[in-house]
Ligand SMILES: NC(=O)c1ccc[n+]([C@@H]2O[C@H](COP(=O)([O-])OP(=O)(O)OC[C@H]3O[C@@H](n4cnc5c(N)ncnc54)[C@H](O)[C@@H]3O)[C@@H](O)[C@H]2O)c1
């Protein structure tokens with residue numbers, strides 16, 4: 001096939017991902033032209049500082065600080081600057097001028113997605129964002145396209161590499177959270193300010209994007225329940241290990257029916273969870289990511305690989321570019337977002353799951369029965385209890401595993417336990433995920 005025309009590509013951002021995208025665009029120019037049916041001509045790279053040191057050797061004349069002028073002459077704009085502004089305004093300008101857009105910007109898609117998709121649809125432009133979730137791992141296109149004929153029931157995702165690395169270090173070496181974070185920082189996994197990762201904010205943005213695609217519903221970022229890993233202790237990891245579980249920061253997106261109202265909707269939440277060691281997600285080690293999808297007809301699927309890294313993420317960006325380049329050549333509008341279901345977004349209190357509750361209690365006759373009674377009174381069924389007596393202090397540690405129970409019932413149980421005279425402290429409450437859907 002002979003490339004019959006040229007597509008002018010403007011790159012916004014020349015950092016970790018942008019520099020690799022630029023390199024691959026230049027090095028693979030001929031092959032990419034054959035795949036697209038048009039030459040992909042890199043017309044410039046907008047950066048903050050044209051003189052900044054770069055790890056990739058790129059032609060100096062491509063760099064500019066004038067992003068607005070650069071996008072004026074582009075057929076395709078690739079946004080790899082990150083952050084909300086000026087990325088949002090530049091993408092709106094690009095779409096408005098008829099250009100197609102590729103972005104890796106999960107923060108922007110999670111917070112301003114509807115505005116961007118509406119404009120893209122209005123002008124018939126394409127907006128692709130495979131790199132926004134799971135870096136190199138194909139997960140956006142599978143949900144948007146391959147699974148478009150199925151009904152997705154639930155997604156369990158390890159979508160943040162930094163926290164997975166930290167929890168894996170704690171699990172495999174017994175390290176504290178502080179020590180594991182220091183290792184992650186020294187190895188370049190964690191940012192100087194790790195709040196977005198360890199606070200679960202990055203994962204919550206990805207959960208909002210995944211839930212929206214899976215359930216054909218707009219899922220605002222502020223409707224995603226979020227807990228980070230900052231409260232996770234070496235003791236919790238060791239206790240989970242003893243019981244045959246591993247602790248992971250999970251993004252859980254699922255169809256739920258509120259037990260109180262019977263309303264059917266969807267829920268998206270991010271929190272640490274115990275996962276059985278024989279679940280495929282337990283095998284996701286280090287900074288890797290994986291998204292486990294349960295669909296009505298397809299059954300269980302897992303998408304696994306590098307969730308970050310400059311060149312790995314560049315793979316997803318180039319895939320998006322080739323895909324929209326082909327459509328650009330063939331003509332016709334882009335793939336619109338599918339949000340026709342607009343299911344109610346239900347609060348975390350509507351969710352039912354299993355829990356592991358660790359209590360410090362006084363060690364005397366009748367305590368076990370009293371504790372069991374509190375669970376029963378609040379409608380939470382106990383699956384197993386483990387007790388370890390702590391020397392001569394007259395206290396014992398109880399680890400109680402529950403059957404599936406509504407979040408609201410568990411919260412009421414924990415409240416009642418906290419004020420019960422035999423309970424010295426509720427040491428830990430952690431959700432248990434990865435069981436078959438009932
Ligand atoms: N690095 C990864 O592994 C990874 C993985 C998945 C997604 N992403 C996403 O990819 C995007 C880029 O990430 P990165 O790691 O390459 O970032 P980076 O910080 O390494 O690079 C950002 C680039 O954008 C330029 N830039 C930033 N603000 C600008 C402005 N106002 N005007 C002009 N230029 C500006 C900077 O000069 C720099 O060249 C982000 O949205 C990020 O969330 C990154």
Ligand SMILES: N[C@@H](CCO)C(=O)O
Pocket residue numbers: 135159160161162163189197202307308
């Ligand atoms: N900070 C993110 C980068 C990829 O989005 C992570 O640790 O996974």
Ligand code: NA
Pocket residue numbers: 130131132133134135136137138139140316
């Ligand atoms: Na991806």
